[in-house]
Each structure stands twice: as C-alpha cells, then as structure tokens.
Amino acid sequence: MADIVINGGASDVVRIIVILTIITIAPFMLLMMTCFTRIIIVLGFLRHAMGLQQTPPTQVLIGLALFLTFFIMSPVLSEINETALQPYNEREIETAEFLERAAVPAKEFMLAQTGTDELDFFRGLSREPGTAELSVTRLPLSIVVPAFMISELKRAFIFGFLMFIPFLVIDTIVASTLMSMGMIMLPPVMISMPFKILLFVVVDGWGLLVNNLIMSFN
16 A cells, blocks of 8 residues: 555656646747747748837737747647647556657647758758658657757748838838938938838738738648
C-alpha cells in the first residue's frame, strides 16, 4: 500500500513538473511553432506602410494576432487534446509518450508551412547522424522548428512587400503633386495619410488582410 502511495505521489510530481514546464515555455512555443509570428509581422508592416506610428496600438495588434492564431491553430490544438492530453490526464500514457504524441500534430502543421529549401538547408547543417536519410515526417523538431521560422519570416516579408505597393503609389502621387505645385516645404506624409486611410477603409482592408492571412495557412 505504501508503494502505491509513493508511486502515485511521484507520478503526480512528474505531472506537475511537466505542466509547469509547458506553461513556462508556452510563450516561446507560441512564437516558434504557431502562425503568430507571420501574423504579427504582417500587422506591423501594415502600420508602417500606412505611416501610422502608434495606431492601432501594439496591444491591439498583439490581441488580434493572438485570436487569429487560436482560430487558425484550433484544429491542431484539438488533435493534441484528443490524442495526447486527454489520455495523459486519464493516466493511459506516460510523460514521454505524451510529449511524443503532442509533437506530431504540431510538426505536421509546421511541415505544411515550411519550404523544402529551408528544410534541406537545416538538414545539411545538422550534425545528427542519419538525418539526411530520414523522411520529412520523421525529422526532429530541432530541424523542423528553425526551418519553419525561416519560412514564416520569408512569407511575412513577402506579405509586407505586397502591402507597401499601393501605399507607396499614393505617396508618390502626392509627392509629385506637391512638387508640381511648388509646395516643397509641406510634408507629403501629412497629405497622403488621410488618402491611405480612406483607401484602406473603402476596400475593406481589414477583411481582405485577415482573409488572406487565414487562407495562406490552408
């Protein structure tokens, strides 16, 4: 009877340690293993492209990015809950198997968003023996995560470049008009900003941006 109590107590301690560890590294997992990075970078590019320094506030952009992240990642989180978390809570699997099962849906999501060039690059840099011969789905997280991050940064910057183009056209037109009128001392940004906001509202910019962001992960 004492052995059972001791073993049960030890198991509970391990579970608490695992839970606290996951809570501690959750912010890093949010940045490195989800779509949050791409979304927040694109929203930051949008604010700079429109010439708005603090509008929308950073807290609002982070909140929007978080909710979009949870919306996009909900199928992955549901699968982790069903295949790993629930069996672990019911003591059907051990901690090692829980971590292994939980990594599978996350890895599948990251691999779907990762380019082959990035994977091959980190495969080549890896010093783990036999990594080059492994199939893509069996690659370790030490290769999948950095490759996924580089791919996310690449796609976010492509989004940013495409967003800058229409606003850059407005800036160019306004600057050329002011130059032709001899208003050299008047800052073009002061005149172009209302037109940028008007254009963004007329074309339903928030709806288009959110729709394209969500569809880019499908």
